[in-house]
Amino acid sequence: MTIDMNKVEAFAGQILGDQGAAITALLVHIGDKLGLYKALQAGGPMTSIELADKTGTAERYVREWLANQAASGYLEYDAETTRFALPPEHAMVLAEETSPAFMVGGFESMAGLFRDEPQLTDAFRTGDGVGWHQHDARLFRGVERFFKPGYLANLTSSWIPALDGVEAKLAAGTLVADVGCGHGASTLVLARTYPQSSFVGFDSHPESIEVARQRAEEEGLADRVRFEVASAQDFPGSDYGLICFFDCLHDMGDPVGGAARAHQTLADDGAVMLVEPMAGDRLEDNLHPVGRLYYGFSTVCCTPASLSQDVGLGLGAQAGEARLTEVLNEAGFRRVRRATETPVNMVLEARK
Ligand SMILES: C[S@@+](CC[C@H](N)C(=O)[O-])C[C@H]1O[C@@H](n2cnc3c(N)ncnc32)[C@H](O)[C@@H]1O
Incomplete structure (x- = not known):
């Protein structure tokens, strides 16, 4: 049997994406419990220091969490101000409990x-x-x-x-x-x-x-x-x-x-x-x-x-x-x- 290396590469790429989604699922749950999405929705774009201050959390953890969320495309990162933003459309999915698009319960x-x-x-x-x-x-x-x-x-x-x-x-x-x-x-x-x-x-x-x-x-x-x-x-x-x-x-x-x-x-x-x-x-x-x-x-x-x-x-x-x-x-x-x-x-x- 010959192995099609292009197929291997494409499938490994899919699994890489799925592994990223799987570990991000844990981070979504943690962010939800700590109120990080709701704070970003209410407070607008924030640095890790500002978000940690607002939510009573440890900045070093929050900084790493924010980086994962930006890499996931959930948050937008502005390299000039070093602030992270939750777009209002994403807030409907991640922060607003009564929005028809809210999906964090999963x-x-x-x-x-x-x-x-x-x-x-x-x-x-x-x-x-x-x-x-x-x-x-x-x-x-x-x-x-x-x-x-x-x-x-x-x-x-x-x-x-x-x-x-x-x-x-x-x-x-x-x-x-x-x-x-x-x-x-x-x-x-x-x-x-x-x-x-x-x-x-x-x-x-x-x-x-x-x-x-x-x-x-x-x-x-x-x-x-x-x-x-x-x-x-x-x-x-x-x-x-x-x-x-x-x-x-x-x-x-x-x-x-x-x-x-x-x-x-x-x-x-x-x-x-x-x-x-x-x-x-x-x-x-x-x-x-x-x-x-x-x-x-x-x-x-x-x-x-x-x-x-x-x-x-x-x-x-x-x-x-x-x-x-x-x-x-x-x-x-x-x-x-x-x-x-x-x-x-x-x-x-x-x-x-
Ligand atoms: C997926 S949950 C859905 C709960 C709720 N209907 C909702 O939409 O949020 C399934 C529910 O069915 C209940 N259930 C399972 N078997 C049952 C049974 N034989 N009689 C009554 N309730 C049952 C479970 O306890 C659970 O609360």
């Missing part, structure tokens, strides 16, 4: 997952699952911050209106369940917009429910929003006008059981909204940057979570519309359609 989750590596490597050997509760807590907060910008930008302005008659029902007042709600970001976005309706978020992870309750208190929504520990297969209640699953059905061991419970507890004219990562039906449709990111998270987070539960279906985060429709049909839903989508999410509507 790095927080990754930091937690690196910490979890020994148990994940073991799971590859044994085939055992790794439950949601077994992860470093940064995963949970990172997931909340990763998905929340998408909910703020899309949930009430385009996803709900894309469902048949649901917006009017929410405005008039109905009962809504948000199953697998995590820290409740989606539940609270809905509750703020539709004051006539009542909301209950369910999740099998007690620590997440505790945080969701705190968020509801902080936002003054605790009178209309309840959060309860319950699993998707047997959450309580009946006659829900809307039941939502946000980026969680594929994490469940028994997604058919969860969807079947939704079928049982849904009002006859109610709707299920299933939000899942955007994916084509075939692996070969997903070999691109979005697929790369989601297969990555799926390998170390979603699939192990599913395998840790009864049934252990292991749908994976890139199951695709056809497979998800099958799950909903198996659970009893007769009508399933893709209501809308974004570049990273698909929104399915299911009816009895």
Whole structure:
């Protein structure tokens, strides 16, 4: 076999870039925790001394961090003034929590997952699952911050209106369940917009429910929003006008059981909204940057979570519309359609 050295060189170049991105991921997480991006956004271009002063950090570390960030193209460096600037467009991605482009939560989750590596490597050997509760807590907060910008930008302005008659029902007042709600970001976005309706978020992870309750208190929504520990297969209640699953059905061991419970507890004219990562039906449709990111998270987070539960279906985060429709049909839903989508999410509507 002859080795094509040009191909070796090109691939090594790609890996060099990926290694740079991987070490920079750690630096993004550190900068996020220390408030370095937010200080640069608020204070404008700064030297390392100025940024260290503003943030109460050690200048020598900050100087090295800034150099990496400039080499990454995240910050702009002015050699004359020796100041580093965070362009406003980059601030939307790295500093502004509520901007639709904010993406730092992903790095927080990754930091937690690196910490979890020994148990994940073991799971590859044994085939055992790794439950949601077994992860470093940064995963949970990172997931909340990763998905929340998408909910703020899309949930009430385009996803709900894309469902048949649901917006009017929410405005008039109905009962809504948000199953697998995590820290409740989606539940609270809905509750703020539709004051006539009542909301209950369910999740099998007690620590997440505790945080969701705190968020509801902080936002003054605790009178209309309840959060309860319950699993998707047997959450309580009946006659829900809307039941939502946000980026969680594929994490469940028994997604058919969860969807079947939704079928049982849904009002006859109610709707299920299933939000899942955007994916084509075939692996070969997903070999691109979005697929790369989601297969990555799926390998170390979603699939192990599913395998840790009864049934252990292991749908994976890139199951695709056809497979998800099958799950909903198996659970009893007769009508399933893709209501809308974004570049990273698909929104399915299911009816009895
Ligand atoms: C990726 S997180 C998404 C959380 C939230 N929906 C959001 O969008 O931020 C998946 C959530 O599903 C929950 N989960 C996994 N299996 C579950 C089950 N069988 N029943 C209820 N919740 C479950 C996890 O505890 C976790 O909070």
